[in-house]
Amino acid sequence: MSDMYNNFQKFFEIVEADTSELLEIVYRIRYQVFCVEHDFLDASQYPDKKEKDNCDDHSSHVLLRFRSSGDFIGSVRLILFNPLQPEKLFPVEMYTQLDLTLCNINALPRQQIAEISRSVIVKQFDRRRGDRRGSRAEDAAQENRRSSDRRFTDNNAGRERRSSDRRSTPHLSLILMAAVLRMSVKHNIKHWISAKDPALNRLLGYNGLSFSPIGPPVNYHGIRRPYYANVEEMLNRMYKEHHDAWEVLTDCGKYSPIQSN
Numbered sequence: 001m002s003d004m005y006n007n008f009q010k011f012f013e014i015v016e017a018d019t020s021e022l023l024e025i026v027y028r029i030r031y032q033v034f035c036v037e038h039d040f041l042d043a044s045q046y047p048d049k050k051e052k053d054n055c056d057d058h059s060s061h062v063l064l065r066f067r068s069s070g071d072f073i074g075s076v077r078l079i080l081f082n083p084l085q086p087e088k089l090f091p092v093e094m095y096t097q098l099d100l101t102l103c104n105i106n107a108l109p110r111q112q113i114a115e116i117s118r119s120v121i122v123k124q125f126d127r128r129r130g131d132r133r134g135s136r137a138e139d140a141a142q143e144n145r146r147s148s149d150r151r152f153t154d155n156n157a158g159r160e161r162r163s164s165d166r167r168s169t170p171h172l173s174l175i176l177m178a179a180v181l182r183m184s185v186k187h188n189i190k191h192w193i194s195a196k197d198p199a200l201n202r203l204l205g206y207n208g209l210s211f212s213p214i215g216p217p218v219n220y221h222g223i224r225r226p227y228y229a230n231v232e233e234m235l236n237r238m239y240k241e242h243h244d245a246w247e248v249l250t251d252c253g254k255y256s257p258i259q260s261n
Helices: 003-011 020-037 091-095 137-150 155-160 163-168 172-186 198-205 231-241 243-250
Strands: 012-016 059-066 072-079 113-121 191-196 223-230
Touching (some): 003 243, 012 172, 020 072, 072 172, 172 198, 191 198, 231 243
Antiparallel strands (some): 059 072, 072 113, 191 223
């Protein structure tokens, strides 16, 4: 097992939000990030300080916990096909411009499609803004080196972690994708769609998690672009080319729906 995987296990825990209490934490984290920290959404529309929408009832939710403090530091959801409303579109279909010549999602079994959504990390743990400054891998690598001493602002975390740990700790975006894969295996999802920041897609690409663009950028809570990925193809590619990241993503194969050679 790689150092990246060992540090993932050492510092972080993925927790399925399968109780009303845990879902409350999900909604409050989303409110904090979207309404307070980034002002993407109007905080006055959420007087209970919980950000929810009409996709949450047919979504699978996961929280990310920092083991040292026990704090929940992020969350992500997977929007699933709603059998009670089979005609209901995914948000990426409603709010972006899909090019069906790049990926005709209408030809895919909708029960096997899920949209990755509401992927958030609380401000003090969010390094993505720094990583997004460059558009090339070497820019991100340089930023990672500069940021190695501020991966986490929690004082206890800083005392615990050696410099070697910091260099080999997986990026939080990769860990959230590990949470997505766990949900995808559980619900037999074969195809991922998402509307996300193109810079985040580049960042994920450094670990072999780059999605294919299937439409132009649009203004949707900032600049977003629709993306698609075939889960099996991505896992096969990561297994061969980014094996340490594959270990984190699949929990060393535990959550891999395929047998890689």
